[in-house]
Amino acid sequence: xxxxxxxxxxxxxxxxxxxxxxxxxxxxxxxxxxxxxxxxxxxxxxxxxxxxxxxxxxxxxxxxxxxxxxxxxxxxxxxxxxxxxxxxxxxxxxxxxxxxxxxxxxxxxxxxxxxxxxxxxxxxxxxxxxxxxxxxxxxxxxxxxxxxxxxxxxxxxxxxxxxxxxxxxxxxxxxxxxxxxxxxxxxxxxxxxxxxxxxxxxxxxxxxxxxxxxxxxxxxxxxxxxxxxxxxxxxxxxxxxxxxxxxxxxxxxxxxxxxxxxxxxxxxxxxxxxxxxxxxxxxxxxxxxxxxxxxxxxxxxxxxxxxxxxxxxxxxxxxxxxxxxxxxxxxxxxxxxxxxxxxxxxxxxxxxxxxxxxxxxxxxxxxxxxxxxxxxxxxxxxxx
Amino acid sequence: xxxxxxxxxxxxxxxxxxxxxxxxxxxxxxxxxxxxxxxxxxxxxxxxxxxxxxxxxxxxxxxxxxxxxxxxxxxxxxxxxxxxxxxxxxxxxxxxxxxxxxxxxxxxxxxxxxxxxxxxxxxxxxxxxxxxxxxxxxxxxxxxxxxxxxxxxxxxxx
Numbered sequence: 077x078x079x080x081x082x083x084x085x086x087x088x089x090x091x092x093x094x095x096x097x098x099x100x101x102x103x104x105x106x107x108x109x110x111x112x113x114x115x116x117x118x119x120x121x122x123x124x125x126x127x128x129x130x131x132x133x134x135x136x137x138x139x140x141x142x143x144x145x146x147x148x149x150x151x152x153x154x155x156x157x158x159x160x161x162x163x164x165x166x167x168x169x170x171x172x173x174x175x176x177x178x179x180x181x182x183x184x185x186x187x188x189x190x191x192x193x194x195x196x197x198x199x200x201x202x203x204x205x206x207x208x209x210x211x212x213x214x215x216x217x218x219x220x221x222x223x224x225x226x227x228x229x230x231x232x233x234x235x236x237x238x239x240x241x242x243x244x245x246x247x248x249x250x251x252x253x254x255x256x257x258x259x260x261x262x263x264x265x266x267x268x269x270x271x272x273x274x275x276x277x278x279x280x281x282x283x284x285x286x287x288x289x290x291x292x293x294x295x296x297x298x299x300x301x302x303x304x305x306x307x308x309x310x311x312x313x314x315x316x317x318x319x320x321x322x323x324x325x326x327x328x329x330x331x332x333x334x335x336x337x338x339x340x341x342x343x344x345x346x347x348x349x350x351x352x353x354x355x356x357x358x359x360x361x362x363x364x365x366x367x368x369x370x371x372x373x374x375x376x377x378x379x380x381x382x383x384x385x386x387x388x389x390x391x392x393x394x395x396x397x398x399x400x401x402x403x404x405x406x407x408x409x410x411x412x413x414x415x416x417x418x419x420x421x422x423x424x425x426x427x428x429x430x431x432x433x434x435x436x437x438x439x440x441x442x443x444x445x446x447x448x449x450x451x452x453x454x455x456x457x458x459x460x
Numbered sequence: 461x462x463x464x465x466x467x468x469x470x471x472x473x474x475x476x477x478x479x480x481x482x483x484x485x486x487x488x489x490x491x492x493x494x495x496x497x498x499x500x501x502x503x504x505x506x507x508x509x510x511x512x513x514x515x516x517x518x519x520x521x522x523x524x525x526x527x528x529x530x531x532x533x534x535x536x537x538x539x540x541x542x543x544x545x546x547x548x549x550x551x552x553x554x555x556x557x558x559x560x561x562x563x564x565x566x567x568x569x570x571x572x573x574x575x576x577x578x579x580x581x582x583x584x585x586x587x588x589x590x591x592x593x594x595x596x597x598x599x600x601x602x603x604x605x606x607x608x609x610x611x612x613x614x615x616x617x618x
Binding site for chain 2: 129130133135137138141174175299301302303304315317322391392393394396403405407409418420422426427430431434459460
């Protein structure tokens with residue numbers, strides 16, 4: 077034993093150690109919004125995590141009950157997951173249409189799918205871009221936001237808004253596609269496919285990134301299912317599960333694409349790297365879906381099925397859709413009045429976040445940031 | 461795959477009068493059960509070979525004016541079938557056994573239902589408010605909820 081190590085041993089032998097409570101957030105750049113984590117740490121090791129949420133609670137469910145009619149709820153739905161508004165709207169209108177037995181024209185379904193998949197790419201770009209920042213890679217973030225900007229331009233062309241679109245409504249869409257949209261969208265698909273390769277070289281296979289994310293925060297399959305995780309979170313653990321294919325809605329069954337499941341090329345299945353890589357691969361599949369939908373887009377009137385007035389009967393429905401973060405479900409109960417009796421939003425980020433203590437226990441404190449980022453939460457959706 | 465009718469028949473033969481009602485004339489067929497049998501029925505639904513409802517999709521609190529209730533949307537990842545279970549309790553004594561031990565995901569959902577409806581889940585490991593501040597009074601999603609004029613002694617301007 078060297079003299080230094082010997083002295084070190086003497087010094088630490090009589091040291092008193094105890095667990096410490098460390099507060100992370102709510103104003104912390106890598107909590108992706110206002111999330112507060114109470115960390116119980118033993119030195120650098122995380123012993124337990126107690127998440128505190130609700131800072132962004134805006135009573136969505138109460139508001140929905142107070143609205144004069146169902147169409148008025150859509151802007152509120154937009155604001156739940158504010159980086160993926162299109163898929164939120166998609167989920168809500170799909171649920172409401174099934175509840176009221178409204179058949180929408182095929183063109184509407186195709187446009188919705190195009191928008192939802194564009195939104196999925198935009199949302200995943202934020203997820204992987206900010207994930208890079210969490211880990212300490214700044215450049216990929218700029219690449220992601222540059223490409224996301226092109227998608228927002230497409231949305232702006234269509235709906236007039238860049239973030240909160242209020243574009244879909246029960247029975248149809250508020251506007252048809254503008255002139256030139258299809259060409260621009262095709263152009264984007266071609267452009268973006270090349271970017272993905274660059275992006276993988278820059279971040280996904282970057283050695284520092286791999287060291288920070290591989291084998292960190294492993295979510296076992298049985299725990300994931302027991303906690304009802306969904307989306308890239310569950311697929312990252314190797315579960316072949318996607319609601320677009322397994323509980324089909326809209327026109328997804330007519331399109332050809334594959335569900336991206338983690339294979340563990342790097343690290344172990346279920347770790348942060350694999351969750352990240354599922355998202356990256358999903359963007360490629362979304363491009364495939366968009367291209368097919370653009371090619372098959374039928375003619376039609378997008379407003380023909382919008383009901384002038386919705387006269388509900390007492391009924392209830394639970395519809396779940398695959399949002400970028402996983403299963404986004406709406407449980408709607410109607411009565412004879414024009415406003416819903418009860419709307420429950422089953423938010424994917426809320427449920428995915430609840431598993432955090434399970435996967436963070438035993439991790440290093442610095443890995444907490446990698447773990448939170450890999451869950452990809454949006455606090456607007458967690459708190460509703 | 462198993463139909464809701466079959467689920468109902470199996471449950472009824474095993475649990476008898478704790479299984480109250482089957483409703484098929486709806487978008488998602490549901491089975492009403494009494495709250496005192498919930499825990500063993502839930503355990504049975506998850507573990508029995510024929511059901512394997514391992515995935516609790518959604519747990520929603522409900523206010524049915526006269527009673528409170530909880531709705532469980534269950535799904536089986538292995539067998540790909542679904543069922544909806546409903547439980548009702550009186551407003552005076554809204555106690556429902558927690559299913560947190562069976563489906564961990566219920567932990568936060570139940571905290572939310574407690575927070576917004578005031579349903580008390582017995583044997584829940586950590587029944588605190590989750591979305592509202594800890595010192596909030598009342599349960600806002602109840603139909604008879606009155607918006608408070610004061611919060612911590614401060615007048616709330618509307």
